[in-house]
Structure formats: C-alpha cells, structure tokens
Amino acid sequence: MQYVALLGTDERTAPAPGSDEYNANLGGYAAFSERNGAAIVDAAPLQRSDTATTIRHTDDPPLVTDGPYAESAEAIGGYYVLEAETLDDAIELARQIPVAEVGWVSIRPAVGWWDYTGGEGAEGADRWLALMYGKEEPDSGPGTDAWAEMAAAHQAFVASQADARTITAGGAVHPLDTATTVRVRDGEVLVTDGPYAESAEVTGGLYVLSAADRDAAVALASRIPSRPGGAVEVRPLHVLPAG
Amino acid sequence: MADAAAIAERTFREESGRALATLARLLGDLSAAEDAVQEAFVEAMRTWPVRGVPDRPGAWITTTARNRAVDRARREAGRGRREREASTVWSLPAEPDPPPSPVEEVLVPVDDDQLRLIFTCCHPALAPAAQVGLTLRLVCGLRISEIARAFLQPEPTVAQRLSRAKAKIRAAGIPFRVPPAHLLPERVPPVLACIYLVFTEGYSASAGDALVRHELCDEAVRLARLLVELMPDEPEAHGLAALVLLQDSRRAARLSPAGDIVLLEDQDRSRWDRDRIAAGLGALGRATRLAGGRGPGPYTLQAAIAAAHARAQSWAATDWPAIAARYADLAAVAPSPVVELNRAVAVSFAAGPEAGLAVLDAVAGDRRLARTHLVPAARADMLRRLGRPAEAADAYRTAAARARTGPERAFFARRLAECEGAGG
Numbered sequence: 001m002q003y004v005a006l007l008g009t010d011e012r013t014a015p016a017p018g019s020d021e022y023n024a025n026l027g028g029y030a031a032f033s034e035r036n037g038a039a040i041v042d043a044a045p046l047q048r049s050d051t052a053t054t055i056r057h058t059d060d061p062p063l064v065t066d067g068p069y070a071e072s073a074e075a076i077g078g079y080y081v082l083e084a085e086t087l088d089d090a091i092e093l094a095r096q097i098p099v100a101e102v103g104w105v106s107i108r109p110a111v112g113w114w115d116y117t118g119g120e121g122a123e124g125a126d127r128w129l130a131l132m133y134g135k136e137e138p139d140s141g142p143g144t145d146a147w148a149e150m151a152a153a154h155q156a157f158v159a160s161q162a163d164a165r166t167i168t169a170g171g172a173v174h175p176l177d178t179a180t181t182v183r184v185r186d187g188e189v190l191v192t193d194g195p196y197a198e199s200a201e202v203t204g205g206l207y208v209l210s211a212a213d214r215d216a217a218v219a220l221a222s223r224i225p226s227r228p229g230g231a232v233e234v235r236p237l238h239v240l241p242a243g
Numbered sequence: 244m245a246d247a248a249a250i251a252e253r254t255f256r257e258e259s260g261r262a263l264a265t266l267a268r269l270l271g272d273l274s275a276a277e278d279a280v281q282e283a284f285v286e287a288m289r290t291w292p293v294r295g296v297p298d299r300p301g302a303w304i305t306t307t308a309r310n311r312a313v314d315r316a317r318r319e320a321g322r323g324r325r326e327r328e329a330s331t332v333w334s335l336p337a338e339p340d341p342p343p344s345p346v347e348e349v350l351v352p353v354d355d356d357q358l359r360l361i362f363t364c365c366h367p368a369l370a371p372a373a374q375v376g377l378t379l380r381l382v383c384g385l386r387i388s389e390i391a392r393a394f395l396q397p398e399p400t401v402a403q404r405l406s407r408a409k410a411k412i413r414a415a416g417i418p419f420r421v422p423p424a425h426l427l428p429e430r431v432p433p434v435l436a437c438i439y440l441v442f443t444e445g446y447s448a449s450a451g452d453a454l455v456r457h458e459l460c461d462e463a464v465r466l467a468r469l470l471v472e473l474m475p476d477e478p479e480a481h482g483l484a485a486l487v488l489l490q491d492s493r494r495a496a497r498l499s500p501a502g503d504i505v506l507l508e509d510q511d512r513s514r515w516d517r518d519r520i521a522a523g524l525g526a527l528g529r530a531t532r533l534a535g536g537r538g539p540g541p542y543t544l545q546a547a548i549a550a551a552h553a554r555a556q557s558w559a560a561t562d563w564p565a566i567a568a569r570y571a572d573l574a575a576v577a578p579s580p581v582v583e584l585n586r587a588v589a590v591s592f593a594a595g596p597e598a599g600l601a602v603l604d605a606v607a608g609d610r611r612l613a614r615t616h617l618v619p620a621a622r623a624d625m626l627r628r629l630g631r632p633a634e635a636a637d638a639y640r641t642a643a644a645r646a647r648t649g650p651e652r653a654f655f656a657r658r659l660a661e662c663e664g665a666g667g
Contacts, residue, residue: 001416086418087368088426109415142414177407178414180368189429191367193411 002041002110003090004173004206005080008196009103012073017047017238026240028098036093038083041113042169044208045078045238046129052235053218057134057226064218069133069233070200076131077103078238079206081113081171087180094182095189104196105182111142111205113171116158121210122165127237128217132204134230141175150204153225165210166220172205209234251291254300255284260384261352262304264360268419269350270312273363273381273409279312280304286311305350357382358473359419365434366417373408374437375444380405382469383462393459394444431474435483435542438466442487446494460494463487471526481530482543488523489549492516504650508558520553541577544569563593580609581617588621596625616645620655627662636662 015021033040049068056063068075077099084090087107094105121127140146151172161167179195195201207224211217214234221234259280266276283304297303364377379385379393387405391398411417422430445459467484474480496514499505527550530543539547548569555561570586583606591599603625607618623638636659643655 084416086416087366088418088422090416091368107415141410174414178411180415193368193370193373 001084001086001090002113002171003082003084003087004108004110004113004171004202005082005090005094005097006076006106006108006202007078007080007097007099007103008074008106009077009099010073011048011075011077014077014103017045017077023241025098032096032098036096039089039093041081041083042115042208043078043080044127044129045240046076047236047238048077049075049235052233053214053221054231054233055218055222056231058229062222062226064222068235069131069231070197072197072200074103074197074200076202079129081110091180091182091189091191095184100182100184103183106195106201107180107182108173108195108202109178111172111174113169114158115169116162117165117168117210119168120165121168122212125166125210125212126217126239127168128209128211128221129235129237130207130209130217130221130224131202131233131235132206132224132226132230133200133233134203134227136175136203137227142172150225150227154205157223157225160223161220168208168210170205170207173202176201176203204230208237247292247295248288251287251296254296255287255291255304256384258301258304258352259284260382261354261357262301262308263381263384264356265305265350265352266308266312267360267363267381268353268356269309271419273412274406275312275316276308277381278315279308282311282315283308299349299351302349302351305352306348309350354473355421357469358421361434361470361473362421362430363412363417363419365430365437366412367430367433368415368417369408369411371437371440373404374433375440376401376405377408378437378466379441379462382466385458385462389458393456427477431477431479434470435479438463438470438483439487439542441466442490446490455494455498457494460491464491476533478530478533478537479540479542481526481533482540482546485523485526485530485546486542486549488519488526489546489553492519492523492553498650502650504654507552512557515553523553524550538576539572541573544573544576548573561592563589567593580606580612583609584612584617584621588624591625591628596628599625600629614645616642616647616651616655619645623655623658623662627658632662632665 015025033043052066052068054065054067054069056065080093080097082090082093084093087109090107094100094107097105099105137146140150154170154172158167158170176195179193179201181192181194181196183190183192207221209217209220211220214236217234217236221232224232226232262283263276263280266279267273270276270279286307287304291297361378361382364381365374369377376390379390380387385393387402388398391401394401441459442463445456445461445463447455464487467480467487470477470480471484492515493507493510495516496510496512497505505511523546527543527546530546531539534540534543548566551562551566551569567586567589570582570589574582574586584603587599587602587606589599590602600622603618603621606612607622612618619638619641623635623642626632626635626638639655639659639662643652643659646652646655
C-alpha cells in the first residue's frame with residue numbers, strides 16, 4: 001500500500017526553511033532516507049505557510065487570496081509518500097521522521113500516487129505543491145459514484161497537461177476518517193486516531209506542479225477539479241541545498 | 244421448540260466470536276466476516292432447533308459462514324470487474340484473485356485468530372470508544388443494540404462508529420495479526436486498557452441512574468480470562484484478570500437493595516464472591532511471578548491493592564500501610580492525579596486524616612481533577628472524620644454538584660445531611 005505522510009510543525013518554534021538551524025536538521029532526514037530509501041516513493045519539504053496562495057471555489061470565478069487555507073500556527077512543512085505493507089509498517093516509518101519528535105506526522109492511506117513525468121518538470125520551472133482542502137461530503141469516498149465522477153475529472157485534468165509536463169506527480173488519499181497521527185515524545189510513540197487538525201487537513205489529494213512562477217502555478221491550480229466549496233492551497237517546494 | 248431455539252441461539256453466540264476471528268483471517272475483511280457469520284446465524288436458527296445443535300458448533304459456524312462468503316464473493320465478482328474497468332486513474336487498487344470454490348472440508352476456529360482479532364480491534368490508530376465497541380461486537384458477539392444500551396448511546400451512533408472503524412481498518416491497512424515481539428510493549432497496553440474500560444464502565448457507570456451495568460462487568464471478566472488464555476506469558480494480562488476478578492467480587496455488595504452505593508467500609512463482606520476472590524488471588528500470584536525482576540506493572544499493582552481489601556476480614560483489619568505503599572509504587576510506574584488521590588485516602592487511614600489531607604492538598608490543584616467530584620468527596624470524608632462538619636458539608640455540596648450519576652448524588656446528599664445534623 002501507499003501512504004501520504006504530511007509533516008506538521010509549529011511554525012512559531014520550528015526553524016524556517018533555509019535557516020542554519022533548519023539545515024542542521026537535514027542530517028536526520030538524510031539518515032531516514034538512507035535507512036528507508038526503498039520505502040520512500042516521493043518526498044519534499046515546503047516553504048512556510050505564509051508563502052501560500054489559496055483558491056476557494058466558493059464563487060465563480062473562484063476567490064484567490066494570499067495565505068494558507070487555514071490560518072494556524074500548526075502547519076504542514078513537507079510530505080513523504082511511503083510504500084508500506086500495513087499501517088503498522090507505515091507507523092514504523094513515520095516514527096523515525098525527525099519531525100515526529102517535535103511536531104506530528106499525519107498518515108493517510110493513498111488510493112494511489114502517480115508519477116506523470118518520470119520526475120522531470122517543464123524546463124526552468126519551479127516545483128509547487130497543490131493541496132486540496134474542503135469539507136468532505138458523506139458517501140463520497142473511494143468506491144462511490146461521487147468519487148468515480150471526481151476521478152474522471154482529475155483524469156481529464158491530468159491528460160490536459162500531459163504535453164506541457166506541468167503536473168509531475170499527484171495522489172489521492174482516503175477520507176479523513178482513515179487518518180492516523182504519529183508523534184514521538186520522550187522516546188515514546190504516541191499513535192492516535194484521526195488527523196492532527198480536522199479543519200486543516202488535506203481532503204481528496206495533492207498534486208506536484210511544475211510552473212515558472214506563482215501566477216502560472218495559481219492559474220494551473222485553479223483548474224484542479226474541485227467540488228463547490230472546496231479549496232486548493234498552492235505552496236512552493238523548498239529547494240534543499242545541493243549535496 | 245422455544246427451548247430448542249433458545250439453546251441454539253445461546254450456543255451460536257458463545258461459539259460465534261471464535262468463528263468470526265478465523266473468518267476474518269480467511270476472508271481478509273472484518274465486515275465480510277461479520278456478514279458471513281450473520282448468514283450462518285440465519286441458517287443455524289432455521290436448522291438447529293429442528294435437527295439439534297451440531298456436535299462441533301464452532302466448526303459448523305466457521306464452515307457454513309465461509310461457504311456463504313464464497314458464494315457472495317462469486318456473485319459480486321462480475322459486478323466489481325465492470326466497476327474497475329470504468330476508471331484507470333485515481334481508481335481503486337485491483338481486487339484480489341477471484342475467490343476459491345466452496346469447500347467440503349470442515350474448518351475449525353483457531354485460537355490465535357481470536358488474539359489477532361483482539362489486537363486489531365484495540366489498534367492504537369482507532370479511537371478508544373471504537374476499540375471498545377469493536378471488541379464487544381466482534382470478540383464478545385454483542386449486538387449493536389446491546390452495546391448502545393450498555394453505553395446509553397443511540398443505536399445509530401454506535402453503528403456508525405463501528406462501521407467507520409471497520410472502514411478505517413480496511414482502507415488504512417490495519418493488519419490482522421498479533422504484533423511482533425518488539426511492538427508488544429506498545430500494543431498490549433491498549434488491549435488491557437480497552438478491557439478495563441469495559442469493566443469500569445460496567446462497574447461504575449459514567450452516566451445514568453444505574454450504578455452498575457452487569458452485562459459489561461461479565462463481558463470484561465470473560466475478556467480478561469480469554470486474554471490470559473491467549474497470552475499466558477504476559478504478566479499484565481494476569482494482572483488485569485486479577486484486578487477485574489477482585490473488584491468484581493464485590494459487585495453484589497456494592498449496591499443496596501434500593502440501588503444505592505454501599506461504601507467498601509459498610510459492605511457486607513459475606514456477600515463478596517469467594518470464587519472470584521480465589522481466582523483473582525491466583526491470577527495475582529501468577530502475574531507477580533511472571534513479572535519477576537521487572538517488577539509488577541500497573542494492573543498488577545492495582546490488583547495487589549484490591550487483594551489487600553479482599554483479604555481483610557473487616558474494614559478495621561485492612562492493611563492500610565501496605566495499600567498506601569502499593570499506591571506509591573503505582574504512582575512510580577503510572578503517575579496520575581487519580582493515583583495520588585487514592586494514595587491520599589490510603590494514607591488517611593494508615594496515618595490519620597491530617598496526613599491524608601496533606602497528600603490530597605498536593606494534588607487537589609491538578610487540572611485533570613478540576614471538574615470531577617473526586618477531590619471534594621475525599622476531602623469531605625477526611626474532614627468529617629476529623630470532626631470538622633461545617634467544612635465537610637461544604638465539600639459534600641461541591642461533590643454532589645459534580646457527581647455524574649443519581650446514586651452518587653444521593654450518597655453525597657445523605658452525608659451532607661449527616662454533617663448538617665452534626666451542627667455544621
């Protein structure tokens with residue numbers, strides 16, 4: 001099975017991407033990758049939530065605002081896509097991610113994760129993460145007609161970008177009810193049912209986009225199929241120092 | 244006929260928990276196993292009362308349910324294929340291989356499957372309320388309506404909670420297995436906590452006017468004994484069994500004929516269940532021996548405290564210094580404000596109410612106790628024993644205002660009246 005692990009931190013206390021303290025912590029992540037390389041399908045750190053742009057499908061045309069979907073000190077700082085046989089194996093991986101000791105790791109079973117371009121993006125473009133948010137409708141999970149309808153819309157969206165190579169990867173996750181939060185405190189692993197914050201947790205899925213600038217990324221993200229009332233948050237990936 | 248039907252139904256329920264566990268492994272899905280057992284139940288109720296209960300009912304249920312599940316899977320296979328063809332991106336993963344044909348061989352329930360089922364139901368990625376509900380439904384075979392009644396919750400709420408939990412087990416890939424040895428120290432405590440929660444909810448109901456829900460106490464005793472059978476080398480499984488048996492031995496003496504709470508102090512000890520006490524003391528001995536140099540765990544320590552009460556011929560003969568010492572041990576392995584509060588009470592009997600109040604004062608400010616009746620109730624009793632009825636009355640008023648159940652409130656009101664009568 002595949003799992004999407006969202007890494008959460010308190011931005012008031014966590015080091016900012018690119019700072020010396022942040023870079024000093026990268027060793028822990030490198031060691032995690034070293035140990036578990038075979039289980040890591042994809043991963044990237046994000047820039048801070050104040051670099052986000054949010055597209056809300058509450059009106060037509062959608063409302064575009066600066067800032068994250070949910071204003072909160074606790075924010076997603078990166079993601080992993082993990083290959084694991086069972087939830088226990090995914091928890092074993094999540095507990096080793098350094099952020100689990102100070103923040104949290106929210107594990108969501110993925111319906112699937114797809115690499116559309118073999119890791120390549122459009123030339124000279126930056127990477128952006130598009131996170132889908134919004135209230136979950138009852139009976140809209142995998143296996144329902146509502147899900148099949150959305151899946152077809154996403155399929156068409158992905159196909160429309162195949163030539164431009166602007167979507168490098170994407171994944172769909174099971175409903176919030178299936179989330180599990182993992183934290184490690186004083187060496188003890190704390191596993192709890194549900195997402196860390198119900199109101200600020202991805203619903204549906206996420207895309208990795210390749211776009212030259214923010215306007216292009218937002219224009220692309222606003223075409224991501226959404227139910228009325230849904231929202232898409234676009235955030236630049238943080239580029240790690242070489243080596 | 245009515246008797247035959249009743250015997251058939253009772254036998255089916257006693258045997259179905261083990262059968263369901265084995266089916267869950269064979270079918271790889273809890274809901275499918277539940278549906279299959281339900282179909283076998285319908286079949287059993289049709290044939291057993293007429294032809295008699297089969298010699299090996301567990302094997303009959305397992306085999307019949309498995310064959311019903313296979314029939315169903317074959318019926319649904321064609322439809323599933325059509326659905327899968329409709330979407331290739333963002334679609335469900337491929338279905339497993341087509342199901343095999345019904346078998347002639349007789350399947351028997353496997354004990355290990357029951358342990359797997361318990362660990363699955365009590366997986367820490369499920370909320371505690373869901374763990375308890377799943378365990379009662381799947382391991383004990385209680386109906387949804389019975390669980391709802393026991394917890395005073397609407398049936399649809401319980402049904403929805405269980406169906407969500409089963410959906411999570413399936414979608415999130417919670418494994419159907421006994422965790423490997425290195426995970427047991429993390430995974431055994433939620434199982435123990437779940438069983439103990441069933442017991443405490445039965446023994447000291449958290450809401451409503453009935454103080455004891457006997458069916459939950461009985462299920463918890465059954466579960467604790469089952470766990471000991473399934474994990475005979477786990478000291479805390481024996482410790483939990485000892486605790487539940489020893490506390491449960493006092494169940495009948497704990498309520499007056501009118502349904503009011505009777506304090507340990509005032510209980511008629513001849514009404515304590517001697518068989519339960521003997522079984523509990525035996526389990527406590529095994530727990531202590533198995534723990535060896537590691538020292539007793541929290542359930543074993545609590546059982547040791549319950550055992551000190553069980554051994555005392557009278558309230559006055561209780562070994563309070565030993566109980567206070569066990570609470571101190573317990574506070575060291577599982578610190579909690581409730582443990583400190585209980586230690587304060589034990590100290591008040593071992594060394595006098597003044598000493599008890601000193602311990603109580605140290606924990607009284609704890610936020611986790613703020614809205615409960617526990618601190619004012621303990622304080623009120625110590626003040627009453629010190630001959631300070633006015634202060635005791637104040638504390639009883641607070642305790643009564645915070646009490647959760649009718650009988651608790653009635654008890655504090657009685658004590659309040661006594662203190663006021665004493666010139667307070």
